[in-house]
Amino acid sequence: MNPRRKKRLIITSSLVLGLSLAVGLVLFALQQNIDLFYTPTEIVKGKNETGIKPEVGQRLRIGGMVLAGTVKRDPESLKVSFDLIDNGGGIVTVFFDGILPDLFREGQGIVAQGELTSATQINAFEVLAKHDEEYMPPEVADALEGMDHLKTEKKI
Amino acid sequence: MLAEIGQLSLAIACMLSLLQTVYPLYGIYARNQSAIESAKILTNLQFVFVTVSLLILSYLFIANDFTVVYVATNSNSALPWYYRLSAVWGAHEGSLLLWAFLLSLWSSAVAVMSKRLPVESIARVLAILGLLSLGFYLFVLLTSNPFLRTLPYFPVDGRDLNPLLQDVGLILHPPMLYMGYVGFSVAFAFAIAALMEGRLDSAWAKWSRPWTMAAWVFLTLGIALGSWWAYYELGWGGWWFWDPVENASFMPWIAGTALIHSLAVSEKRGVFKSWTVLLAISAFSLSLLGTFLVRSGILVSVHAFASDPSRGLFILAFLVLVIGGSLLLYAVQASKVKSRGRYDLLSRESMLLINNILLIAALIVVLLGTLLPLVHKEIGLGSISIGEPFFNKMFSILIVPFALFIGVGPLVRWKRQKINELLKPLSLSLVISTAIAVLFIFLYSSKFTWMALLGVFLGFWILVTTCYELYLRATFRFTLLKGLSKLGYSHWAMSIGHAGFAVMIIGVTMTQNFSIERDVKLAVGESIAFEHYDFHFDALENADGPNFTATAGVFTVLKDDKFVATMKAEKRIYTVQRMPMTEPAIDAGVTRDLYIAMGEVLPDGAWAVRIYYKPFIRWIWFGPLMMGFAGMLMMMDRRYRVKNTTENDSAEVQGVK
Numbered sequence: 001m002n003p004r005r006k007k008r009l010i011i012t013s014s015l016v017l018g019l020s021l022a023v024g025l026v027l028f029a030l031q032q033n034i035d036l037f038y039t040p041t042e043i044v045k046g047k048n049e050t051g052i053k054p055e056v057g058q059r060l061r062i063g064g065m066v067l068a069g070t071v072k073r074d075p076e077s078l079k080v081s082f083d084l085i086d087n088g089g090g091i092v093t094v095f096f097d098g099i100l101p102d103l104f105r106e107g108q109g110i111v112a113q114g115e116l117t118s119a120t121q122i123n124a125f126e127v128l129a130k131h132d133e134e135y136m137p138p139e140v141a142d143a144l145e146g147m148d149h150l151k152t153e154k155k156i
Numbered sequence: 157m158l159a160e161i162g163q164l165s166l167a168i169a170c171m172l173s174l175l176q177t178v179y180p181l182y183g184i185y186a187r188n189q190s191a192i193e194s195a196k197i198l199t200n201l202q203f204v205f206v207t208v209s210l211l212i213l214s215y216l217f218i219a220n221d222f223t224v225v226y227v228a229t230n231s232n233s234a235l236p237w238y239y240r241l242s243a244v245w246g247a248h249e250g251s252l253l254l255w256a257f258l259l260s261l262w263s264s265a266v267a268v269m270s271k272r273l274p275v276e277s278i279a280r281v282l283a284i285l286g287l288l289s290l291g292f293y294l295f296v297l298l299t300s301n302p303f304l305r306t307l308p309y310f311p312v313d314g315r316d317l318n319p320l321l322q323d324v325g326l327i328l329h330p331p332m333l334y335m336g337y338v339g340f341s342v343a344f345a346f347a348i349a350a351l352m353e354g355r356l357d358s359a360w361a362k363w364s365r366p367w368t369m370a371a372w373v374f375l376t377l378g379i380a381l382g383s384w385w386a387y388y389e390l391g392w393g394g395w396w397f398w399d400p401v402e403n404a405s406f407m408p409w410i411a412g413t414a415l416i417h418s419l420a421v422s423e424k425r426g427v428f429k430s431w432t433v434l435l436a437i438s439a440f441s442l443s444l445l446g447t448f449l450v451r452s453g454i455l456v457s458v459h460a461f462a463s464d465p466s467r468g469l470f471i472l473a474f475l476v477l478v479i480g481g482s483l484l485l486y487a488v489q490a491s492k493v494k495s496r497g498r499y500d501l502l503s504r505e506s507m508l509l510i511n512n513i514l515l516i517a518a519l520i521v522v523l524l525g526t527l528l529p530l531v532h533k534e535i536g537l538g539s540i541s542i543g544e545p546f547f548n549k550m551f552s553i554l555i556v557p558f559a560l561f562i563g564v565g566p567l568v569r570w571k572r573q574k575i576n577e578l579l580k581p582l583s584l585s586l587v588i589s590t591a592i593a594v595l596f597i598f599l600y601s602s603k604f605t606w607m608a609l610l611g612v613f614l615g616f617w618i619l620v621t622t623c624y625e626l627y628l629r630a631t632f633r634f635t636l637l638k639g640l641s642k643l644g645y646s647h648w649a650m651s652i653g654h655a656g657f658a659v660m661i662i663g664v665t666m667t668q669n670f671s672i673e674r675d676v677k678l679a680v681g682e683s684i685a686f687e688h689y690d691f692h693f694d695a696l697e698n699a700d701g702p703n704f705t706a707t708a709g710v711f712t713v714l715k716d717d718k719f720v721a722t723m724k725a726e727k728r729i730y731t732v733q734r735m736p737m738t739e740p741a742i743d744a745g746v747t748r749d750l751y752i753a754m755g756e757v758l759p760d761g762a763w764a765v766r767i768y769y770k771p772f773i774r775w776i777w778f779g780p781l782m783m784g785f786a787g788m789l790m791m792m793d794r795r796y797r798v799k800n801t802t803e804n805d806s807a808e809v810q811g812v813k
Contacts, residue, residue: 007501015513022517025553026524033546037539049538061541078677078755078764098675099755099764102391102736113543 035113037061041088044120054116061113062092062122068106084110096124103129159224162212163303166253169205169260170293172198176263176286180279195279195286196267202289203264210257213302214244223310226250226302232316232732234703242327243317248467249302251330255447256292258331258338263289266342266367273363280349281342288341291474299467316703316732325385333378333405337443339371340408343415344440347433348482351489356429361422364436366791368419372412373787379405380780391738391753393673393768395776398547403526404446407519411439414515416787421508425570427497428505430490431512437486441479448475449526500572507565514558521550548668552607559614559661562654563621567628581624589616596662600747600771601670602687611665618658622651649790656782663775672769675755679762687769689750690714697724704728706739709754709763713743725752725765740766749773 038047038060046053054060064084070093071082081095094112104110104127114124176198183191213226217240222228230250231243245251263285270278296302320326346364350356382405387395396402415435422432448471499505525542532540567581593613597604629647630639676684683692692712699708706728713720723741730737740753748771755764 004498010501011509018513018517019520022520022554026521026550029546029549030524030528030542033542033549035541035543037541047538061539073759075760076677078675099766102738102756104756113541 035059035061037063039086039088039090040064040084040092041086041090043092043116044090045088056116056118058116059114060116061111062094063109063111064092065109066104066106067091071106084112092120092122094122094124096127100127101129158212159216159221159303159305162209163301165205165212166209166293166297169202169209170290170297172202172205173286173289173293176202177283177290180283184276184279192276192279195282199263199267199282199286203260206257206260210253213250213253214241217241217244220314222312222314223306225304225306228306228311228314230314230317232314232703234732235317235322236702238327239317239322245330246317246321249296249300252292252296252300253302254331255334255338256289256296258334259285259289259292259341262338262342270363277349277353280352281345284345284348285341288478295470295474299470316730319704319728319730319733319735319737320389323385323389325381325389329378329381329385332374332381336371336375336378337408337446339367339374340412340440340443343368343371343436344482347436348485351433351485354489354492356433356493358423358426361419361432365419365423366796368412368416368436369787369791372416373784375405375409375412376780376787377784379409380777384777387773388740388742391740393740393751393753393766393770395667395773398525398544400526401450403522404449407522408439408442408446410515410519410522411435411442414512415439417508417511421505425497425499425505427499430493433490434486437482444475444478448472498571502568502573502575504565504568504570507561507568510561511565514554514561518551518554521547521554555661556610556614559618562657563617566625566650566654567621581621581628585617585620585624589613589620592616592620600666605669608665608669611669612662615658615662615665618654618661622654622658626651644793646790646793649786649793652789653783653786656779656786659775659782660779663772663779666772667770667776670771674767676765676767677758677762678765684767688715689720689769691752691767693765699724699726701728703732704730709752709765711741711752713750721750723750723752725754727754744774746774747772
């Protein structure tokens with residue numbers, strides 16, 4: 001092989017190697033870091049599309065409306081729990097230890113990220129409340145469509 | 157009346173941009189000199205009209221003209237004048253007008269400052285910029301007109317600017333970021349013009365290099381500003397969230413960084429040319445993609461503006477047209493480009509190639525992480541989210557080789573390098589930087605982790621090798637001081653830019669590894685202690701402002717029983733939108749920030765309070781500041797300032813006809 005071709009071969013193969021290494025690593029890392037989105041009803045009855053229920057111990061995101069009268073606080077610490085509901089009627093309890101976002105309140109659509117600890121309980125490490133319905137995630141808007149307390153405009 | 161004049165002015169600018177596209181290209185085709193020369197005049201005229209349009213919109217905001225829908229929804233008479241002005245780009249319509257204005261500003265700058273370029277080349281470049289302008293004007297006029305009236309029933313007062321945006325960071329962040337985004341259009345136009353002409357030579361790389369660098373500087377500073385804003389305004393104490401919209405600005409930055417390095421090779425050695433062109437196309441395409449992602453509302457994000465499908469479709473069509481068209485042109489023309497230069501496996505060229513490969517790998521990671529949730533949802537597999545852990549893991553892997561090669565690269569010669577000559581500087585740097593890193597961790601952190609040591613080592617590795625390289629270069633012919641003073645601006649730019657990146661790595665490592673974050677329940681009179689610090693909650697105060705009511709928590713901070721600072725963290729309620737906002741108190745320092753944010757009042761009257769200790773977080777923004785400064789230095793290098801460049805450059809031209 002002449003040097004020019006040799007150099008090209010090395011460059012091309014290092015490029016291919018690097019790319020496949022990168023994609024491989026990406027897919028590997030992705031496997032552990034994809035959080036599926038569920039509504040409370042989907043946690044109770046299984047995903048709309050596939051009917052699959054999440055397993056206990058699985059990391060997931062849940063979006064729904066905070067059910068009025070269910071917010072319970074621990075007087076000694078920042079521990080708090082509340083129920084989430086959506087238009088399918090399923091109810092899931094979320095436990096959280098930390099500061100709730102400014103816009104967290106009863107009747108508000110929120111998203112929580114955490115781990116499923118039993119069939120209808122979630123230990124959240126993050127709770128997000130969007131600033132108003134315009135800023136609400138489409139999934140939550142869909143899940144809450146037709147419910148009271150909230151104006152939800154149909155997205156796209 | 158004024159709003160209508162603004163709209164008319166915009167429509168005229170739109171027509172001018174059409175002319176700017178068609179007439180000069182016709183002139184080139186028909187060999188009509190006056191038509192070719194009209195490009196500059198048309199560009200400047202277009203700039204005048206779009207400026208008038210933007211000034212009118214600004215005036216409408218300053219004058220509180222609530223008969224205009226956009227003003228009524230995004231401003232309020234109680235808003236201070238500077239926020240009324242920045243409200244111009246506070247929402248969708250105005251920010252697009254700003255985008256169109258900046259595109260025109262860049263085009264005009266190209267027209268005015270490129271006297272030494274052949275008039276025909278510049279006409280091509282301006283024609284392409286005109287086409288891009290046309291797309292954006294049509295978008296503004298057809299789907300997002302900021303001059304719409306509310307008549308006849310106009311509101312007495314406006315709905316106020318989103319309180320999150322009422323901040324000095326937001327006055328500056330969007331224009332800076334957009335200057336960067338839009339600036340890549342110039343590199344794009346130069347690349348497309350060169351492809352159309354079938355002439356890609358070192359002269360082309362030389363012309364487009366300062367422009368690309370200018371755009372990159374704006375983008376770098378814009379992103380850093382955004383990160384700083386998020387840190388003190390969102391009240392979470394984070395500086396980067398891997399939010400899809402942040403990623404949308406990060407992707408063009410990565411492509412742009414690859415581009416400025418690849419352009420350097422194309423200019424100096426005449427190789428990598430077709431790759432450089434592809435990068436120029438990618439950088440701008442990614443800017444457009446970013447706009448599409450943000451403006452169409454298909455992404456879930458704190459930044460997402462209210463969605464409107466027709467807008468999304470318009471940008472998508474524009475995106476397909478621009479990216480598809482330019483890639484098609486590339487496919488047809490790129491094969492004609494020949495790179496003549498030769499280089500060995502161990503050479504500066506190879507080092508920069510590795511830089512590019514790693515950057516592209518990072519780009520793919522971000523692109524996948526941002527778009528996969530979209531794809532996943534569209535193919536019916538349900539909504540997913542890809543969070544911080546994924547990106548953090550990927551980037552901590554990629555940064556290792558990247559940082560190592562930043563250290564090695566500048567020490568390696570163009571064309572060919574003997575490996576023996578590298579051994580001494582590299583092994584010496586390795587020893588010194590390891591020693592400094594260990595000492596640094598020992599001095600500034602209470603515990604030890606291998607990840608932290610690795611990160612700090614990488615930072616110092618870059619710093620030490622950079623200094624070593626400067627030393628070697630300076631003492632090659634002269635004494636150290638004389639040698640240093642003889643170094644060109646662009647050499648200093650490289651060193652300072654790399655050092656800035658190193659500073660950022662150190663900042664990120666320290667912040668990510670040694671931050672202490674406490675969410676605590678505190679009543680007035682109570683205190684909490686950690687890491688030698690003692691936070692005492694003294695009192696609650698009233699802290700009302702012009703358009704909000706606020707409660708402030710006053711804290712006294714002691715370190716080892718010595719007074720450090722009094723800090724006032726606020727909880728505001730913006731009266732018009734009834735929106736609560738957290739205004740944290742920050743005690744900033746070179747080696748650490750103290751950060752207090754008021755959470756919520758608990759039923760028993762105590763407050764939920766976040767108290768953070770963030771070591772070296774300022775370094776995360778000081779690094780990009782250095783990089784931005786380095787970019788400006790590079791633009792001032794002598795070879796871009798000399799008026800009459802010798803035509804030697806074009807002698808290198810490899811005819812591609």
